[in-house]
Amino acid sequence: MAKLFPKLVCFLAVLLLCQFGYVACQSTNSSDRNATLPADEEKALEDLLIKLEWGFHPNISRSACSSNFEYIKCDCTDENSTVCHVTGLTLPDQDLTGEINAEALARLVHLNAIDLSKNQLHGSIPPILGNLSSLNRLDLSTNFLSGSIPPSLGNLTSSLQYLRLSRNFLSGSIPLSMGNLTKLKHMSLSSNKLSDQIPEELGNLSSLRYMDLGFNELTGQLPPQLGELKYLNHLDVGSNNLSGELPGNYANFSTWDQLRWFSVAGNRLTGQVPKFIANWNGLSYLDLSFNNLTGGIPDSMEKLNLSFSQENMLNGTVPSWVTDNIEDKADLSYNNFEIPRDGPKKGEGKLNIEPNRNSIRDLTDKCRGKPKYKTIKVPGGQGSRRWRDFTPNKIIDGTRKFSPKMKIGGGRFGIVYEAELPNKEKKLAVDEDFSS
Secondary structure (H helix, E strand, O other): OOOHHHHHHHHHHHHHHHHOOOOOOEOOOOOOOOOEOOHHHHHHHHHHHHHHOOOOOOOOOOOOOOEOOOOEEEEEEEOOOOEEEEEEEEOOOOOOOOOOOHHHHHOOOOOOEEEOOOOOOOOOOOHHHHHOOOOOEEEOOOOOOEEOOOHHHHHOOOOOOEEEOOOOEEEEOOOHHHHHOOOOOEEEOOOOEEEEEOOHHHHHOOOOOEEEOOOOEEEEEOOHHHHHOOOOOEEEOOOOEEEEOOOHHHHHHHHHOOOOEEEOOOOEEOOEOOHHHHHOOOOOEEEOOOOOOEEOOOHHHHHOOOOEOOOOEEEEEOOHHHHHHOOOOEEOOOOEEEOOOOOOOOOHHHEEOOOOHHHHHHHHHHHHHOOOOOOEEEEOOOOOOOEEEEOHHHHHHHOOOOOHHHEEEEEOOEEEEEOOOOOOOOEEEEOOOOOO
């Protein structure tokens, strides 16, 4: 019994490591027990994992595919199940701190899925990815990747269905070649530094269901061609620098009856709220906020569940049906709306129209005309012991006249705005007495 005990301990330790996927564990399936990786793929996989700087990766052997190893997927059906090929690399949230080895990727030609999301990878996206003709899923989101999106990704016309590059530091324009990806169903490029116009070629993505280009630096007008995406159910281009009006052929979304989510918030769109939005029968989320839209809310929108239309130049009386229709809350603040005194009161507490542009203008006039303080002392920048005096008018100008885009928080002491002051002090707490 004494001799068996050490062996039992070792067996249990290996069993636990296998359970958590930290080592490659031998499969019990005799049909693939002898299947091996080709030597070049074995070396490529080892090189790739080393450069990714994955702290827990095991020593890769040619029998790595004969395992329960959850992070590496293989296909062992070649040559009577004696030869394997690496088809999947799934390492999300693994504290990877390195780079993607382009040379190693070039030798893993059978890859169909790559997920390296939620790590700390740096460097650029290797153009060689465009040569992986079987790749149908690529997720590099939430890393520190920089540089441009490789136009070569547009080569994956017959395979790529899922592309997620969001939450990185990618810059430059969206490649025109992305319009070649007719099999693509999901595209998320949000929260980067992408610039220039949205390519009209994206209107060729005939299978697309999800498009998120929000939180970038895109300019120009919305391409009318996006109105031809008949399967699209999620479109978010919010928080960019887009201008112009909503294209008229976006009325096509009512024909397809697929659109559920539509956000153009945080741009510089002009014109009136299009009446055709009322015909988007499947719509459950609509965000037109923080633009320069004018006019009122079309009565044709009565049948929609109104979401957010704050910070525009909309005006007039809020239609009585708004308070009846909203299920949760509707925020129409930073416009010039009025609630009808003789209108129905049901749901009115769920409707927010304050502050509106007139009240902000009045507040600004009060601050300019009757300042409570002649000057306000503000500490210097980081490391400085000096305090500097600023007039209330200078502080108001620093917050862009209390623009909601400068708002960064709030609490019982008032609202916190980001102020651009000459001494580079950025955060300014403003309480309710500041304007009195």
